[in-house]
Amino acid sequence: MPSQRDDAMAHDTTAPVHIAVDRQHAALPAAPVKIRARDVNVFYGEKQALFDVSLDVPENSVTALIGPSGCGKSTFLRSINRMNDTIPGCKVTGRIELDGEDVNDRSIDPVVLRARVGMVFQKPNPFPKTIFENVAYGPRIHGIASGKTELEGIVESSLKRAGLWAEVADRLHQPGTGLSGGQQQRLVIARAIAVSPEVILMDEPCSALDPIATARIEELIDELRNQYCIVIVTHSMAQAARVSQKTAFFHLGKLVEAGPTGEIFTNPRDSRTQDYITGRFG
Amino acid sequence: MLTWIALTALLLFSLATFMAGRRRAVATTAGKPALLHSLPGYYGSYAALWVGVPAALFILLFAMFGGRLEAGLLRVDPPAAVQQLTAPQQDVFFDDARAIARGGMPSETVYDGALKTALDEKAAQSNQISNLIQYGSIGLGAILALAGAFIAYPRISPQFRARNKVEGWIAGLFIVCSVTAILTTAGIIASLVWESWRFFQAVPIHEFLLGTEWNPQIAMRADQFAGAGAFGAVPLFVGTFLIMLIAMLVAAPIGLFSAIYLSEYASSWTRSVVKPLLEILAGVPTVVYGFFAALTVGPLFRSFFNWIGAQLAGGSFDGLAQYLMQVQNQMALVAGAVMGIMLIPFVSSLSDDIINAVPQSLRDGSLAMGATRSETVKKVVLPAALPGIMAALLLAVSRAVGETMIVTMAAGLQARMTLNPLDTVTTVTVQIVTLLTGDQEFDSPKTLSAFGLGLTLFAVTLMLNIIALRIVQKYREQYD
Structure with missing residues (x-):
């Protein structure tokens, strides 16, 4: 699709910043697109936080959004499942398609959308309930399980997929808030996958964790990639390089460059990307 | 000079x-x-x-x-x-x-x-x-x-080092001020305990706490005519409890729901208008509530029940009808309802603070799971805030128990053992007021019984406050 833009970038590395560069198709022509964002602008009241962002997120892979603080990567993430709706005065324009459907369309119920697009936050936020009740929360409100046995099955399989089952199997009825930070974050991931979402959005999921817990989460993300489309916001370039297949670099509310992770990190086209990943700013 | x-x-x-x-x-x-x-x-x-x-x-x-x-x-x-x-x-x-x-x-x-x-x-x-x-x-x-x-x-x-020395003097001033408050409290408690002890010399404590007849009008001088006197405080406790219960039935749901509306649903503009308005209610002197109860709500309720009685009269509920037609202005329901209105801002403002203290991340977590706002409130926010809300309600109870002016003006003076909200009842605070106003002599059990009541009231409200503050404290630790 954006071969024209690629050419423009090839000739002029200081191209206008609003032009998003997407080399995904050239590198992986087979990967189907799960989320297609076109000319997305986000405003918080008078202040514009995102400028004409266009990005394709491929199915069954991990897409990392990187960039300095305040660059709009979390804002973009939150506009995918319309969590920005919960912020008063926030306005989103442009198209964000999930499987070809515009998520901002009137016919889309944000409640249903959020069941399809799960989210994991920066700080682990288990509910002050038991481990079991935390995972059962989504299935209960969406009426997914038809009985107690089925619910227990969902809880068990979600905890297993989140790699937490072995640690909590014998204390399912103790408070989720009593777990360690890394365990809490995996509990929250289990809670998110219990409603069988298609997409999982992760907003700096490891920034509150120590390196060992971070490694566990990263392993988990890599395993989950087979079943879900994952979008992760991260401050750690090393993490983006380790877990993602595609990377998008945001700067000052604009998408500067996006492409296969390997290429972004070894051969960035934009000088700002180069500066950021080599640690010259950000 | x-x-x-x-x-x-x-x-x-x-x-x-x-x-x-x-x-x-x-x-x-x-x-x-x-x-x-x-x-x-x-x-x-x-x-x-x-x-x-x-x-x-x-x-x-x-x-x-x-x-x-x-x-x-x-x-x-x-x-x-x-x-x-x-x-x-x-x-x-x-x-x-x-x-x-x-x-x-x-x-x-x-x-x-x-x-x-x-x-x-x-x-x-x-x-x-x-x-x-x-x-x-x-x-x-x-x-x-x-x-x-x-x-x-x-x-x-x-x-x-003059600075350190001067600051030492100032620290001394602070200590004196805080000690003053503590000593005053200790003095109040000591006087309560001392006078109550004198009262319990005249009336045994078990008779006071368990007796079911309250009639403190005993003769203070030889030439006065009065009954033998009875100091069983249970009817007062029952009356206090009944009015507190009615007040909480009014204040708890209205206060709590308005707190939920304000913190979870209202736009920031609505909030900025409604919250101060609600807090004006808290600034109304209780004596104003008192005459609102005695002059407006009381007659209104009476005529309402009298009217119902008149409608039912002669029918199969004639007994009830006769009773309803005799209902008076002063009843537990009036005092309790108006006290409940007085407590609404108290409950709502405390609950609002507590609900706001529930971290936004929990709401985000629930909303991101595809829960609606009301599911989030019911299943995540309220359970998380429940201990704090319980504490707020306990504090409201302790205010209801200690409230004096409204009940003095609207509840009546008859010490009756009844849970009927349409009866006139009397409360601990009302009795303290009537015992200590007018002619009095400080060695008669009649006057001293006020201190017994005061001590009981003090013990109950102190206990409620301690429990409530404990709960709040525990709850705060959970999120910090």
Whole structure:
């Protein structure tokens, strides 16, 4: 699709910043697109936080959004499942398609959308309930399980997929808030996958964790990639390089460059990307 | 008057020491004020404090307690004529002597002969003693002030840590203030316990706490006609409980739901308008609620129930109808309902704070799971805030139990064992008010029973508050 833009970038590395560069198709022509964002602008009241962002997120892979603080990567993430709706005065324009459907369309119920697009936050936020009740929360409100046995099955399989089952199997009825930070974050991931979402959005999921817990989460993300489309916001370039297949670099509310992770990190086209990943700013 | 002049002089002297101390501090550095450990003002303050505070305390102490000292000294070695009088007559005699000395109003007692001489003698002596105390205290105060100056002034040198010393004085002031509050509370409790103890000498404690008849109108003088008296407080506890229950049935749902609306649904504009409006309710004096209850709500409720009674009369519920037609203005329901309205802002503002303290991340987590706002409130926010809300309700209960004005005006005075909200009932606080207003004598069980009630009330509200604060504390720790 954006071969024209690629050419423009090839000739002029200081191209206008609003032009998003997407080399995904050239590198992986087979990967189907799960989320297609076109000319997305986000405003918080008078202040514009995102400028004409266009990005394709491929199915069954991990897409990392990187960039300095305040660059709009979390804002973009939150506009995918319309969590920005919960912020008063926030306005989103442009198209964000999930499987070809515009998520901002009137016919889309944000409640249903959020069941399809799960989210994991920066700080682990288990509910002050038991481990079991935390995972059962989504299935209960969406009426997914038809009985107690089925619910227990969902809880068990979600905890297993989140790699937490072995640690909590014998204390399912103790408070989720009593777990360690890394365990809490995996509990929250289990809670998110219990409603069988298609997409999982992760907003700096490891920034509150120590390196060992971070490694566990990263392993988990890599395993989950087979079943879900994952979008992760991260401050750690090393993490983006380790877990993602595609990377998008945001700067000052604009998408500067996006492409296969390997290429972004070894051969960035934009000088700002180069500066950021080599640690010259950000 | 003289005391005020002395204190003013002392203040001026302190100011002078302040200036002098400051100047000396600057002078000791030979033109380099930066060498001083503290700012020059601290040296001045240090000297002024030493001059002013001890002397002022001394003078004030004698101004306050000098009268008592004088009265005590006057009674040392009474004349022979006075010694023959009875103890109450002696009290009157000395009071008269002091009144004459100060040009006040003596009693109408006629003194003659030896007593008259003794009276004039004692009046003169009273004047002498009080003058001695007044001039003496001022003179000693002056000496103290000078001594303070002689202690503080020579200490001023660049190495002297005046700032730390002055801050020590200020810390002392803070300690005195906080100790005052604590001592006052302790004093209140002590007086309650002491008077209650005297009451329980007359009426056994089990009879008071478990007895079911309350009729404190006993004869205080021999010529009065009254019943034998009964001090079983259970009807009062029941009445208090009934009104508290009605008040909470009104305040808990309305307060809680308005808190949920304000913190979870209202736009920030609505919130900024509605919250102050609700808090105006909290600023209405309870006596205003009282006459609202007595003059508006009471008659309204009465005519409503009378009307229902009239509709039912003659039918199969005739007994009920007859009862409803006799309902009066004063009933537990009126007092309870108005008290509930009074408590709404209390409950809503506390619950609002507690609901707001639930971290936004929990709401985000729930919303991101595809929960609606109401599911989020029901299943995540409220359970998380529940302990705090319970504590807020307990605090409201403790206010309802201690509330006086509304029930005095709208609940009635009859101590009845009833849970019928249409009956007139009476509460612990109402009884305390009626027992302690008007004619009273402080060694009759009638009056003393007010202290027994007060102590019980105090114990109950204290316990409720402690439990509530414990819960709040525990809940806070969970999220910080």
